[in-house]
Amino acid sequence: MTATDSTDPPKAIVIGAGPAGLTAALELTRHGITPTVFEQDALVGGISRTQCYNGFYFDMGGHRFFTKSKEVSALWRETLGDAFLVRPRLSRIYYNRRFFAYPPKVGNALHGLGFIESAIVIASYLRWQAFPYKNVETFEQWVTNAFGKRLFEIFFKTYTEKVWGVGCDELRAEWAAQRIKSMSLGAVVANMLRWRSGKVTSLIEQFEYPRLGPGMMWQFYSDKVTSAGGEVRLDTQVKAIEHHDDRVNSVVTIRGGVEDRHAAAQVYSSMPVTQLIRALRPAPPESVVDAAGTLRYRDFMTVCLILKGEDLFPDNWIYVHDSEVKMGRIQNFKNWSSDMAPDSSKTSLGLEYFCNRGDGLWTMADDELIDMGARELEAVGLARREDVLDGVVYRMPYAYPVYDADYRDALDRIRDYLSHFGNLQSIGRNGLHRYNNQDHSMLTGLYAVRNLNAGANVDLWKVNAGDDYHEQVGEGAT
Ligand SMILES: Cc1cc2nc3c(=O)[nH]c(=O)nc-3n(C[C@H](O)[C@H](O)[C@H](O)COP(=O)(O)OP(=O)(O)OC[C@H]3O[C@@H](n4cnc5c(N)ncnc54)[C@H](O)[C@@H]3O)c2cc1C
CATH class of the missing domain: 3.50.50.60 (FAD/NAD(P)-binding domain)
Incomplete structure (x- = not known):
């Protein structure tokens, strides 16, 4: 032509x-x-972008506005x-059939992990502080040096691998350094106990939003x-x-x-x-x-559901670290702004799936994805499958540049x-x-x-x- x-x-x-x-x-x-x-x-x-479906507004991910x-x-x-x-920000982590506060809270974390697991986390942290990886090239090494191997395995590995679709030993350390820069287990614990007056930059409690x-x-x-x-x-x-x-x-x-x-x-x-x-x-x-x-990208999909129910859970979003379900994160849009959901007797959620264009998830039919989303929501105990009234799927290619x-x-x-x-x-x-x-x-x-x-x-x-x-x-x- x-x-x-x-x-x-x-x-x-x-x-x-x-x-x-x-x-x-x-x-x-x-x-x-x-x-x-x-x-x-x-x-x-x-x-x-924001997609509008049947009067409900869906953010493709959940975009906080925050800048220096x-x-x-x-x-x-x-x-x-x-x-x-x-x-205000409220987000929690779903792991091993429990919800953990994020940013972390001492009582909640200890209760969720249990005394023995918490002791192992601390021991592992001290071991990696004393003998860290010398050449830090991968995400796994970077996080292990900062938090210890045990915490890496519990809280970082599954979710990160869901997001990126590759092993943490393949992801470059720069990514962690760019995103988790001022964090360490010591800083997080100090923040939990308010030992320090300085803020840990990651733990912001509010953000702006249109x-x-x-x-x-x-x-x-x-x-x-x-x-x-x-x-x-x-x-x-x-x-x-x-x-x-x-x-x-x-x-x-x-x-x-x-x-x-x-x-x-x-x-x-x-x-x-x-x-x-x-x-x-x-x-x-x-x-x-x-x-x-040779440059690679990771793609992303939001399965948007409209459900019966005024107040399903209080979070803006929940990270799903559990490997039993495929979704990586759940957004609750009325908690971002009540105007995102025009009917207050209903709730609109965005279930986020990370994938590669052409793979099984990306090519799955929309109605199957909606059905899977409803099942997974029930599996994590946040809603009943039969309360899902309607749904729509948005696919977002080139969502993440891969390092x-x-x-x-x-x-x-x-x-x-x-x-x-x-x-x-x-x-x-x-x-x-x-x-x-x-x-x-x-x-x-x-x-x-x-x-x-x-x-x-x-x-x-x-x-x-x-x-x-x-x-x-x-x-x-x-
Ligand atoms: C799940 C998720 C959550 C996020 N959360 C946050 C957050 O909380 N806060 C935050 O600040 N940022 C967040 N981001 C990042 C944010 O989405 C991006 O930084 C931002 O959208 C990038 O803007 P951009 O203009 O660089 O690129 P894009 O948003 O990718 O825009 C590029 C545009 O170019 C168009 N285009 C591409 N090729 C062509 C072509 N050949 N011809 C014409 N048009 C073309 C595309 O259609 C697209 O509209 C998030 C991203 C994701 C994936």
Whole structure:
């Protein structure tokens, strides 16, 4: 198929209407540039979208808004005003048919584990403090050094392996270091007993949240971009990025089977970096294409259920560490914001399953998934199967960039190649293959625009690299 050339003058083009792309687009309007955003899906927000089904709002995961960046925080407040709620956090861990408080509480943990198990945990912690792994390369080694082997086996192993689909001895230590940075068993216990005045950064007790879920924020961003003269074109996939002399000249899109070529003055891409490399015309050197081919992702699915019952459980979310059920986490959306569930006599839950595109879970029929979700919910004792009234399934590809043994070398090669382009910036979580939250993704969008339009020289691949973060369990391990 040949693409039709658009008659528009060269524009600033943004690929993807997730947090990174929309923030870049909004920042462009602040520099007096009106961008065109191409989004392949029918909805804005990327992984941080909110789906609405029969009047109930479903967050694809449960997105807390928390940031250390004053600029991002100000942007969020300015955008949503009173619709940006401050919410208390309650989350527990389900393990071995018991619920454990998270953040941990001494009485609860001792009662749940029992005296002997608790003594073994402490003994194991002391042993690994005295004789830690010397070369820390894997997630298992990192966590064992921080918490001891026994706690690793009880609380980290099953859940982390559910999330990533690989053994903890294959996951790189950087992931743990990025997400669990300031935590150790000593710090956790001290926090439980309030021995220290300093806060453990992971144990935050409240967070901010849009009244109708994260998608509300991103829809407002999209509206701001369009009211400033930009365009957000949904259902439009970028298929090819054409370049010459280290500059991108045009982008080819496909919408409803029709291809169009758009002249580009500058391009901000938040598509997965593997796809960016594959979309470049002419193709990059073989070594770069091969490197892109080795990057891996983990996918994700939310089985959303609407149930009878006003108040099934008080948590915002529950981590399911038990290996008897496949789900990894349960979100209770009315506890995030009561407006997410319009009928107060009902409860809407999101059961999260981590999978790989094409595997048994991903390809299972929706009604089977809904049935499995209802059974698993009953198995963990949170609801009766017959109370499930309705359900819907949302699949989210490219949810997690995987940090495996080879990713760093591959990324270095890709980064080096992309750095030659004068008007192309790869941004966002998958654009940088980095385990970024919304705020970090937004910052990469902001800085990218300043790099090309305000003489800034920010290394986007380092945004969030040394940042200790608020949340250890957020999306991954506990
Ligand atoms: C389960 C889960 C829970 C999370 N919880 C939190 C949390 O509590 N707090 C938090 O801050 N963050 C959280 N995150 C992270 C957050 O979702 C991401 O950081 C954020 O969505 C990344 O934004 P992005 O714009 O970089 O990428 P994305 O959200 O992936 O957006 C990229 C967009 O590009 C589009 N696209 C891709 N390819 C093309 C193409 N070829 N053409 C056109 N469009 C294209 C995609 O459709 C998508 O809309 C969570 C993530 C997951 C998976």
